[in-house]
Amino acid sequence: MDDRSNTPTTAPFIPFALPDIGEEEIAAVVGCMRSGWVTTGPISKKFEQAFGAYLVNGGETIAVNSATAGLHLALEALGIGPGDEVIVPSLTFTATAEVVRYLGAQPIFVDIDPTTLNISPLAIEAAIGPRTRAVIPVHYAGLACDMDAILELAKRHHLKVIEDAAHAFPTRYRERLVGTLASDVVVFSFYANKTMTTGEGGMVVTRDPVVAQRIRLMRIHGISSDAFDRYVSKKPAWYYEVVAAGFKYNLTDIAASIGIEQLRKIDRFLARREQLAARYDTALSCLPFILPPHPQSGSNHAWHLYVVRLTEKANRGRDEMIGRLSERGIGTSVHFIPLHRQPYWRDRYGLRNEQFPAAEQAYQSMLSLPLYTRMTDSDQERVIDEIHAALS
Numbered sequence: 001m002d003d004r005s006n007t008p009t010t011a012p013f014i015p016f017a018l019p020d021i022g023e024e025e026i027a028a029v030v031g032c033m034r035s036g037w038v039t040t041g042p043i044s045k046k047f048e049q050a051f052g053a054y055l056v057n058g059g060e061t062i063a064v065n066s067a068t069a070g071l072h073l074a075l076e077a078l079g080i081g082p083g084d085e086v087i088v089p090s091l092t093f094t095a096t097a098e099v100v101r102y103l104g105a106q107p108i109f110v111d112i113d114p115t116t117l118n119i120s121p122l123a124i125e126a127a128i129g130p131r132t133r134a135v136i137p138v139h140y141a142g143l144a145c146d147m148d149a150i151l152e153l154a155k156r157h158h159l160k161v162i163e164d165a166a167h168a169f170p171t172r173y174r175e176r177l178v179g180t181l182a183s184d185v186v187v188f189s190f191y192a193n194k195t196m197t198t199g200e201g202g203m204v205v206t207r208d209p210v211v212a213q214r215i216r217l218m219r220i221h222g223i224s225s226d227a228f229d230r231y232v233s234k235k236p237a238w239y240y241e242v243v244a245a246g247f248k249y250n251l252t253d254i255a256a257s258i259g260i261e262q263l264r265k266i267d268r269f270l271a272r273r274e275q276l277a278a279r280y281d282t283a284l285s286c287l288p289f290i291l292p293p294h295p296q297s298g299s300n301h302a303w304h305l306y307v308v309r310l311t312e313k314a315n316r317g318r319d320e321m322i323g324r325l326s327e328r329g330i331g332t333s334v335h336f337i338p339l340h341r342q343p344y345w346r347d348r349y350g351l352r353n354e355q356f357p358a359a360e361q362a363y364q365s366m367l368s369l370p371l372y373t374r375m376t377d378s379d380q381e382r383v384i385d386e387i388h389a390a391l392s
C-alpha cells in the first residue's frame with residue numbers, strides 16, 4: 001500500500017544545499033594555479049568586469065573575500081561610526097548586524113512583513129530616530145524587499161541604504177536587477193550554499209565613485225594601489241603608500257576563477273531553481289504549509305531558499321518535522337534563528353520575542369527544503385514523498 005516503505009534506507013542523503021561545480025571551474029582553478037599568480041590580480045579584475053557586465057547598469061564592482069567583508073567596507077565607506085544607528089531586520093544572518101558593531105555603531109532590530117518575510121518598511125519608519133544613519137534591507141530567500149518604499153523613506157529621512165543581497169543574485173525588482181537600484185551600496189555573497197559560489201567571496205556594487213574608491217582602498221590594507229597594480233605599474237615595484245588602517249578583504253584569483261565560470265552558468269542555474277520551486281509549489285499545495293511568497297509581475301525570485309511554514313492544521317511541529325525528514329535522509333534547515341533570540345544580540349540590546357511577532361511566528365513554523373541545481377527530478381520526488389510521509 002505504502003510504496004515509500006520500499007525506499008531503501010541506504011538511499012543517499014539529500015542535503016538542503018549543494019554547490020554546482022563543473023569541470024569548467026576545476027580547469028579554471030588549475031589554470032590560475034599554473035599561471036603563478038594566485039592572489040588578487042588579472043582574474044579578479046576580469047571577474048569584476050564580467051559581474052558588472054551582467055548587471056549592465058550596476059556601477060562599479062569590487063570583489064571581496066566575503067559578503068560580510070563587503071558589508072563592513074560599505075558601512076565604513078559611508079562613514080558609519082560610534083553613536084550611529086543602523087536599522088536591520090531581526091530575521092537574518094548575524095553578519096548583517098555584526099558589521100554595524102565592527103564600527104562601534106548600534107544595530108536597531110526591526111520586524112518583518114509576515115507575508116514576504118522581508119524587512120517591513122513600516123517597522124523601519126517606526127524605528128527611525130535622531131541617530132539613525134542607515135538601513136540594511138535583506139532580500140530574504142531571494143525575493144526583493146519593497147525597495148520603492150524603503151528608498152522613498154530613506155530619502156525622506158536622509159538614510160543610507162546598503163542592500164544585503166546575499167540571497168539575491170539574480171533577483172529582478174520591477175524590471176530591474178538588484179544591484180542596479182537607487183541604493184548606496186549592494187553586497188552579494190558567493191558563500192558555498194548561495195546561488196553561485198567562489199567557495200568564499202562576495203561582490204560590492206556602488207554607483208558612487210568616492211565610495212567605490214574608499215572601498216577599494218580599505219579592501220587592501222589602506223594601500224593606495226593593489227598588488228596587481230603595483231606589479232604592472234611604471235613605479236618601482238617595491239614602492240607603496242599606506243594612507244589608512246585598512247583591512248585584508250581582497251578576493252584571490254583562485255576564487256575569482258571559479259566565479260567567472262559560475263557567472264557564465266547563472267541563467268541556467270536560475271532557470272533550474274525556478275523549475276524546482278514551481279514543482280514544489282504544485283506538489284506541496286495540498287499540505288498544511290504556507291508556501292513561499294511569489295514576486296509581483298516584473299520581478300523574479302532568485303530561489304536561494306525555498307522556505308515553507310507549517311500551519312496550525314499540521315499534526316507535527318517544525319522541530320519534529322525536521323527530525324523525521326532527517327531520519328528519512330532529507331536535509332532541511334532553518335533560515336534564520338532570528339537575531340533577537342541570539343544570546344549576544346538579545347542580551348546586549350535587551351530584545352524580547354514579543355517585539356518581533358512576525359519573525360517569531362515565521363521562525364517557529366519555518367523550514368528550508370532542499371533546493372540546489374544539481375538536484376534531479378527524482379531527488380525532488382523523493383523529498384516530496386518523504387514530506388508527505390513525515391506529515392502522515
Ligand SMILES: *Cc1c(COP(=O)(O)O)cnc(C)c1O
Nearest residue numbers: 066067068093095166189190191
Ligand atoms: C550568507 C549571508 C551573509 C554573509 O555572506 P558571506 O559571504 O558568508 O560573508 C550575509 N547576509 C545574509 C543574509 C546571508 O545569508
